[in-house]
Amino acid sequence: MSNQDIRKVTTHISQNEGLIFEHSSPGKKAYRLRALDVPEVDAAAELGDALRTESAALPEVSEIEIIRHFTRLSTWNYAIDHGMYPLGSCTMKYNPRVNEVVARLDAIAEAHPYQPEQNSQGALRIMKALADQLIEITGMDAITLQPAAGAHGELTGILLMRAYLESQGNPRKKVLIPDSAHGTNPATAAMVGYEVENLRSDARGMVDLAALEAQMNEDVAGLMLTNPNTLGIFDDQIASIAEILHRKGGLLYMDGANMNALVAKARPGDFGVDMMHLNLHKTFSTPHGGGGPGCGPVACKKALEPFLPKPIVVEAADGTLRLDYDRPQSIGRVRAFFGNFGMHVRALAYIMANGPDGLRQTTEDAVLNANYLRKKLEGTFDLPYSTPTMHEVVFSDKLQSKLGIKTGDIAKRLIDYGFHPYTVSFPLVVHGALMIEPTESEPLEELDLFVDAMKSIAQEAIESPELVKTAPHSTRLSRLDETAAARKPILRWQPGTK
Amino acid sequence: MRYLPKSPAERALMLSAIGVNSIDELFAPIPAEFRLTRDLAIPPQMAESEIVDWFRARAAENATGYDILLGAGAYHHYRPLVIDALISRGEWFTAYTPYQPEIAQGTLQAIFEFQTMICELTGMEVANASMYDGSTGAAEAVMMAIRITGRSSAILARSVHPEYREVIATYAKYQGLPLTEAAFTANGRVDLAALDAAITPATACVLIQSPNFFGTIEDVAAIADVVHAKGALLVVSIAEALSLGIVRPPTEADIVSLEAQSFGVPLSYGGPYAGVIATREKFVRQIPGRLAGQTTDRNGKRGFVLTLSTREQHIRREKATSNICTNQALIALMVNIYMDVYGRLGIRELAEQNLAKAAYARKALGAKATILFDGAPRFNEFVLQTSQDAYEISHRLAAKNKIIGGFPLRKFYHELGNAAVWCATELTSRAAIDTAASEVDVSQAVATEVNR
Numbered sequence: 006m007s008n009q010d011i012r013k014v015t016t017h018i019s020q021n022e023g024l025i026f027e028h029s030s031p032g033k034k035a036y037r038l039r040a041l042d043v044p045e046v047d048a049a050a051e052l053g054d055a056l057r058t059e060s061a062a063l064p065e066v067s068e069i070e071i072i073r074h075f076t077r078l079s080t081w082n083y084a085i086d087h088g089m090y091p092l093g094s095c096t097m098k099y100n101p102r103v104n105e106v107v108a109r110l111d112a113i114a115e116a117h118p119y120q121p122e123q124n125s126q127g128a129l130r131i132m133k134a135l136a137d138q139l140i141e142i143t144g145m146d147a148i149t150l151q152p153a154a155g156a157h158g159e160l161t162g163i164l165l166m167r168a169y170l171e172s173q174g175n176p177r178k179k180v181l182i183p184d185s186a187h188g189t190n191p192a193t194a195a196m197v198g199y200e201v202e203n204l205r206s207d208a209r210g211m212v213d214l215a216a217l218e219a220q221m222n223e224d225v226a227g228l229m230l231t232n233p234n235t236l237g238i239f240d241d242q243i244a245s246i247a248e249i250l251h252r253k254g255g256l257l258y259m260d261g262a263n264m265n266a267l268v269a270k271a272r273p274g275d276f277g278v279d280m281m282h283l284n285l286h287k288t289f290s291t292p293h294g295g296g297g298p299g300c301g302p303v304a305c306k307k308a309l310e311p312f313l314p315k316p317i318v319v320e321a322a323d324g325t326l327r328l329d330y331d332r333p334q335s336i337g338r339v340r341a342f343f344g345n346f347g348m349h350v351r352a353l354a355y356i357m358a359n360g361p362d363g364l365r366q367t368t369e370d371a372v373l374n375a376n377y378l379r380k381k382l383e384g385t386f387d388l389p390y391s392t393p394t395m396h397e398v399v400f401s402d403k404l405q406s407k408l409g410i411k412t413g414d415i416a417k418r419l420i421d422y423g424f425h426p427y428t429v430s431f432p433l434v435v436h437g438a439l440m441i442e443p444t445e446s447e448p449l450e451e452l453d454l455f456v457d458a459m460k461s462i463a464q465e466a467i468e469s470p471e472l473v474k475t476a477p478h479s480t481r482l483s484r485l486d487e488t489a490a491a492r493k494p495i496l497r498w499q500p501g502t503k
Numbered sequence: 504m505r506y507l508p509k510s511p512a513e514r515a516l517m518l519s520a521i522g523v524n525s526i527d528e529l530f531a532p533i534p535a536e537f538r539l540t541r542d543l544a545i546p547p548q549m550a551e552s553e554i555v556d557w558f559r560a561r562a563a564e565n566a567t568g569y570d571i572l573l574g575a576g577a578y579h580h581y582r583p584l585v586i587d588a589l590i591s592r593g594e595w596f597t598a599y600t601p602y603q604p605e606i607a608q609g610t611l612q613a614i615f616e617f618q619t620m621i622c623e624l625t626g627m628e629v630a631n632a633s634m635y636d637g638s639t640g641a642a643e644a645v646m647m648a649i650r651i652t653g654r655s656s657a658i659l660a661r662s663v664h665p666e667y668r669e670v671i672a673t674y675a676k677y678q679g680l681p682l683t684e685a686a687f688t689a690n691g692r693v694d695l696a697a698l699d700a701a702i703t704p705a706t707a708c709v710l711i712q713s714p715n716f717f718g719t720i721e722d723v724a725a726i727a728d729v730v731h732a733k734g735a736l737l738v739v740s741i742a743e744a745l746s747l748g749i750v751r752p753p754t755e756a757d758i759v760s761l762e763a764q765s766f767g768v769p770l771s772y773g774g775p776y777a778g779v780i781a782t783r784e785k786f787v788r789q790i791p792g793r794l795a796g797q798t799t800d801r802n803g804k805r806g807f808v809l810t811l812s813t814r815e816q817h818i819r820r821e822k823a824t825s826n827i828c829t830n831q832a833l834i835a836l837m838v839n840i841y842m843d844v845y846g847r848l849g850i851r852e853l854a855e856q857n858l859a860k861a862a863y864a865r866k867a868l869g870a871k872a873t874i875l876f877d878g879a880p881r882f883n884e885f886v887l888q889t890s891q892d893a894y895e896i897s898h899r900l901a902a903k904n905k906i907i908g909g910f911p912l913r914k915f916y917h918e919l920g921n922a923a924v925w926c927a928t929e930l931t932s933r934a935a936i937d938t939a940a941s942e943v944d945v946s947q948a949v950a951t952e953v954n955r
Binding site: 024025026029031032033034035036038039041042043044045046048051052053054055056057058060061062063064065066068071072074075076078079080081082083084085086087090092095097099100101103105106107108109110111112113114115116117118119120121123124125126127128130131138141142153154155156157159160164167176187188189191192193194195196197198201238239241243244267269270271272275276284286290292293294295296297298299300314336337338339340341342343344345346347348350354356357358359360361362363364365366367369370372373374376377380381392393395416417420425426428429431445446447448449475477480481482483484485486487489490491494495496497498 | 504505506507508509513514516517518520521522523526529530531532533534536537538539542543544545546547548549551553554555557558559560561562563564565566567568569571573575576577579583585587588589591592593594595596597598599600601602603604605606607608609610612613615616618619620622623624628629630632633635636637638639664666667669670672673674676677678679720722747748749750751752769770771772773774775787793794795796797798799800801802804806807808810811812813815816817818819820821822823825826827828829830831832833834836839840842843844845846847848849850851852853855856858859860862863880881897898901907910929932933936
């Protein structure tokens with residue numbers, strides 16, 4: 006295949022740009038302060054030994070250089086705004102612009118977290134409205150908006166599990182985690198002092214019920230289940246799973262990373278989940294920002310409510326809102342202030358823009374897109390599980406690896422075709438996984454271009470494997486030496502180096 | 504729905520390509536009893552203009568156009584306009600974690616620059632890509648010290664932000680990690696003698712904050728001597744990053760946990776902010792979170808990648824240094840841009856202005872009431888003890904003068920009575936300070952009247 010077959014992109018010039026420090030020259034400035042309206046002070050006299058004698062060697066540059074620097078750098082990034090970004094379980098959907106506008110309204114962006122409650126009613130109303138709507142969406146009874154990201158929500162959820170069980174007399178020792186789970190799940194359980202016990206998947210890619218039955222006992226605090234799981238498979242035994250756990254006094258935690266498959270179509274609270282986190286930066290369209298900020302609210306059932314982090318927003322009979330700190334059984338705080346409030350604003354704006362019918366159509370389109378890709382690529386790529394899938398599909402590189410082409414190679418070649426790669430080599434239950442989640446944000450043309458690209462790469466794997474193995478060919482940089490980076494880490498710029 | 508790029512005909516075409524008759528067939532894996540057959544009980548779709556109106560109405564219910572004399576872990580500084588102009592580019596805010604370095608060099612290079620600047624500011628050798636915020640960063644720093652030393656307990660200065668201490672307590676609770684507290688003295692600094700007595704062979708670290716919650720700058724070198732003599736590590740939390748423009752960096756610390764909100768991050772009712780952990784090179788393999796590192800491509804060109812990921816949850820699972828995955832990349836980018844705008848000279852000048860404003864405010868308010876913890880240096884915060892209830896003063900200032908006053912300390916430090924911690928930054932006008940001072944004066948008079 007020649008690059009003429011690549012329809013989505015054309016290479017063009019991108020600007021070279023050094024590190025910002027390399028533009029620095031003493032005396033350049035990008036600021037001017039207001040004149041001081043109070044007397045100057047002698048810093049040495051004010052601070053004594055605490056005075057900083059040598060200024061931090063920050064760059065000295067002008068405003069135009071800053072604008073160019075970060076504009077040039079930005080053009081080296083791929084983003085949702087460029088096209089499909091099918092990272093599985095990351096839900097890279099469109100980030101609506103109205104969200105950004107309302108989060109930047111002066112009295113919202115400049116609200117101090119400790120300003121008096123009577124001067125914060127708008128902020129508290131936003132939090133209350135979001136909390137109420139997320140409770141309805143999840144079918145749960147209560148919620149905290151405090152966790153700052155998905156993994157932080159997991160931590161909060163497992164702390165709730167532990168606090169609840171402790172109140173019942175025994176916190177128990179172990180948490181069960183399926184082998185298909187995201188790495189944050191076991192890392193979280195360990196942070197709450199639990200041993201992690203692996204739970205096998207069955208041939209359909211679901212929880213092995215017999216194994217669960219055998220492993221569940223009074224030492225097990227609960228199960229952390231992602232549903233649909235990282236294979237995109239909804240575990241249809243969910244009621245039995247919950248029943249097995251509950252019968253022996255355990256709890257069912259749901260990792261809500263894949264909630265984009267369920268919103269307005271099914272509610273975890275209705276199928277036996279005791280507590281769960283949501284990723285507002287996945288399901289509810291707040292931007293991923295190059296790796297955060299996220300936001301990971303945790304919803305739970307009534308029995309767990311007393312243990313939620315404090316404070317929570319409560320409404321008085323007269324309609325005024327206040328922060329309730331008087332929660333003696335609370336696990337405490339998981340973050341200072343009230344969480345990533347700016348993300349609460351954006352998520353609420355997203356829900357308002359959608360309404361019940363929009364959310365339903367969104368979920369349906371997400372599942373439609375993933376199934377369309379599955380259908381079109383099945384056969385070209387090995388599908389390790391034939392079980393129906395929801396919002397994402399996982400293929401393996403089994404067919405291509407016979408030719409020496411691995412999932413990572415296909416991913417790199419996809420870059421030349423103008424796409425961000427899928428999630429590579431995850432979940433671990435599939436050897437050489439290609440985990441693809443298109444989300445609802447992709448038009449049919451974009452999906453078809455992706456299908457063409459994947460098929461073309463599969464053909465290249467047969468006809469010109471070197472082309473795939475050495476990809477990408479059209480990026481500013483070729484494959485980077487990650488081994489060297491880890492062997493002798495260079496984690497900061499030093500003056501005089503290149 | 505306006506965010507969805509499909510026509511009904513396209514949906515029908517796709518269903519038929521898949522080989523199903525209706526979308527419902529694709530939801531068949533969900534048992535029928537759990538499929539929602541009603542609309543969610545949430546408000547109907549709103550037009551963009553209605554959404555903007557709704558949030559404007561909420562904004563109007565918040566304090567608007569107030570002078571802020573309040574800090575206490577969240578600081579009101581000017582945000583240069585280039586920050587939002589740049590981060591509003593979709594290439595920055597609609598990208599994700601740079602898992603594919605060839606098409607994420609912008610994000611990776613920006614993180615590398617951020618790490619460098621944090622090292623320069625804090626005097627540490629390495630810094631990570633960011634943590635959620637200062638409170639969780641401090642908790643992670645304490646856990647990092649536990650891993651490094653193999654010891655099992657920690658001492659937190661009582662002058663560390665009370666909500667940071669609450670977060671650490673939550674994190675520590677189920678890890679078998681006993682926490683004790685170190686008292687402060689009459690000048691607001693950590694009680695060195697009491698600290699010395701409190702450190703045991705099981706103490707992994709001592710956590711202090713500087714400037715601390717009262718605004719007092721700690722004698723980091725003296726504390727480090729005491730801590731290191733007992734083989735423990737010193738963790739320094741910094742909530743007001745701008746202090747580093749003029750206050751000596753805590754070079755004697757082993758781990759620094761910085762809240763970078765002061766550097767161009769909106770107050771946004773408490774978040775999102777950006778924490779960051781900086782430390783010595785020898786501890787780099789125990790640092791939590793992401794790290795960007797320099798390397799080369801196949802043609803020898805300089806480039807950047809996420810590195811040392813064998814510390815992290817996606818590789819190490821339950822043995823990882825932390826469960827953190829998504830962090831605060833876009834906020835770290837704001838911080839990077841802010842540090843470029845002000846640079847070496849501007850950060851210093853800004854810090855000097857903060858110092859001058861706070862000195863003026865201390866004098867103006869101190870003339871009407873009592874300044875607590877005199878006798879140790881401060882940056883832009885100070886504690887004022889009044890005879891009238893601090894909440895009443897705060898409410899009256901807000902209602903009458905459109906001023907957000909100091910943070911009443913009684914909630915966390917009962918023994919401090921009516922004391923409140925006040926803050927003045929480069930944005931605090933002399934007029935607002937004078938108004939607050941006369942209002943405090945009125946309060947004093949009223950209280951005296953009542954007492955008589």
